[in-house]
Amino acid sequence: MRADKQIEQIEQTVESLLSDPSHRDNPLRPALDELYGEFRGLLHQIDRVTRISDRYQHVSQAEKLSLTERYQKQLRQLEKIARISDRYQSMMRDLNEALKEASTRDALTGIGNRRMLMERMKTESARAERLHRPLTVALLDVDRFKSVNDAHGHEAGDKALVEIAHAIVASVRDYDLCGRWGGEEFMVIMPEIGADEAAIVVERVRQAVMALDITAGDTRLALSASFGIAERRGGESVSETINRADTALFDAKRDGRNRYKIAP
Incomplete structure (x- = not known):
């Protein structure tokens, strides 16, 4: 925050010198004006890169969130499929036992056939x-x-x-x-x-x-x-x-x- 204020004060000083008519004929003025232009351009590029970086980070965070949400959703689906599979296997075991019992037991008396x-x-x-x-x-x-x-x-x-x-x-x-x-x-x-x-x-x-x-x-x-x-x-x-x-x-x-x- 302190560095930003110093930069702002320097900008104000440079702009004041460049706008002062008494310094119009100063031989250093063109060089200062050119340097200040380069400085403004550089600040503009830095600001642009910062905005791009911010957007990228925002998109990256959104993608990470989206990937996490998709992973959690798929995980829930897999857990549901696993539960269904477990119930199906349990039903199949019960059915096989019932079929085995029916195939070896007399339907009327309940003893062996x-x-x-x-x-x-x-x-x-x-x-x-x-x-x-x-x-x-x-x-x-x-x-x-x-x-x-x-x-x-x-x-x-x-x-x-x-x-x-x-x-x-x-x-x-x-x-x-x-x-x-x-x-x-x-x-x-x-x-x-x-x-x-x-x-x-x-x-x-x-x-x-x-x-x-x-x-x-x-x-x-x-x-x-x-x-x-x-x-x-x-x-x-x-x-x-x-x-x-x-x-x-x-x-x-x-x-x-x-x-x-x-x-x-």
Whole structure:
């Protein structure tokens, strides 16, 4: 600020000397006039450069602000996309779990379906073969189930199947797997035990089925089931084990139903 006042005082002094008529003939006047002109021109250029610099700084600051705002906007958009992506992935995981559950669960009873039973049989059979451990499978068929549907309708039949499924689950061991094999047939996969021990579990299931208190209208349904039991043989395939259990089930049906047979 002090320098500006000094410059202003010098300008006023020079302008006063140049405008004074008494100095018109002074030999230094033309040189002073020329020097002062150069000085004014230089000040004009400095002022112009200053204004340009100010405008540039203003534009630069505006651009920086604009870039920051655009960055913040894009950042917000990316965060929104990330949240949407997270929700989408969560939905896809839930959907995949639901599809997997639907593909391995029986829609009526809620227990495993044929697909799950076959996958588990393959896994347990391979494990039993590798570790030389016992594995037993039992097939259950509800006796005279067609008569239930014919006499009381499919709604009563479906109710009976649901209750039978619950009875099986409640009667087997915690690490056994039971599922609906198809129609009124069920399967129980029993790792780590042979046929004789499995027969104890099967008998418990048979008693539980007989004890079910299911009514259709005013009629109590007298239900029973027949069982075929097969202990896996070394080197035997899954299909061979199941076929032996199915043959034993047929023998139980033929011998009067409501009983189990162990495959030789």
